[in-house]
Amino acid sequence: MPSMKQWAVQGKDKDFDGLVYQNAPVPKVGESEVLVKLHAASLNYRDLIIPKGMYPFPCGFPIVPGSDGAGEVVEVGSKVTEFKKGDKVATLFNQGHQYGDIDIPATQTGLGGVIDGVLREYGVFNEKGLVKAAKNLTPIENSTLSCAALTSWNALYGLRPLKPGQVVLVQGTGGVSMFALQFAKAAGAIVIATTSSDQKAEKLKKLGADHVINYKTDTNWGETARKLTPDGAGVDYAIEVGGPGTLRQTFKCIKFEGIISVIGFLGGVQPQGEPTILDTLSSICTVRGVYVGSKALMRDMIRAIEANDIHPVVDEKVFTLEQAREAYEYMWAQKHFGKLAIKIN
Structure with a gap:
């Protein structure tokens, strides 16, 4: 089975020692799922406090961290209708929050908290948990949209x-x-x-x-x-x-x-x-x-980003996937300006 590199949060630790870089099998695609080759990810304050045990919403260990990612569709399940191979996509933070007000079940679907996130080379997501990426943005810029934006x-x-x-x-x-x-x-x-x-x-x-x-x-x-x-x-x-x-x-x-x-x-x-x-x-x-937003709101936002040619503010220092722990420490020290990005593929 093909393998890939990924990060996993094994447990709570004040110094990010619970973050482990490891080999893992490339996940298989179910009938309503999409396999994405992840090109970039970005960090949020939430990603820093999950391994420290300070996050007030549902999460579990071990978990692949990171909610914000962007990449390219490389395979789709037999019942997928929204995406095709080659589509550029970004992840939805709460995978179950499709439209309207958030409810309790949707809070149980946070990427990088309850569901394996984006700090890996490949990820499988239900098609409901992805949106078409903004056409005017690079993969790194698109990777900043899921949570903060x-x-x-x-x-x-x-x-x-x-x-x-x-x-x-x-x-x-x-x-x-x-x-x-x-x-x-x-x-x-x-x-x-x-x-x-x-x-x-x-x-x-x-x-x-x-x-x-x-x-x-x-x-x-x-x-x-x-x-x-x-x-x-x-x-x-x-x-x-x-x-x-x-x-x-x-x-x-x-x-x-x-x-x-x-x-x-x-x-x-x-x-x-x-x-x-x-x-x-x-x-x-x-x-x-405010607990992020729905897929419907994210689509509205991306249309506004494209119409106004808005480009996210990204810190000049971009880390590699292998350097993710360094990225955590850099952000924890508040050295960043705007979003902090990680280049994956």
């Missing part, structure tokens, strides 16, 4: 669609925030970005950010952000990736009837000083947890 798209379009002229707040320079900035600018929105360095601030401005606030030198950046909005009314959408470390400031700048999309907890998980449920009443806003 779709999460951002859901935050801006999943509950109440973003309108031109509205104001979006993005935090930092990670993948979710960079996609939100790009999608917002493509929609004609105003973007306020926060960052920790002047160097990153310049990059954010080049990407189209209308205002950039250094949260290290301006610890009360929430009020500053509010002052930058029309009539000081506040931001319509906040892409909240910091959690307890930033949520209090986010509440200070959210507009009445605005939406705070809670996506991460990069600022830690300690609740001291964190807003309470009653703050949603005094601020008259919606606080919404």
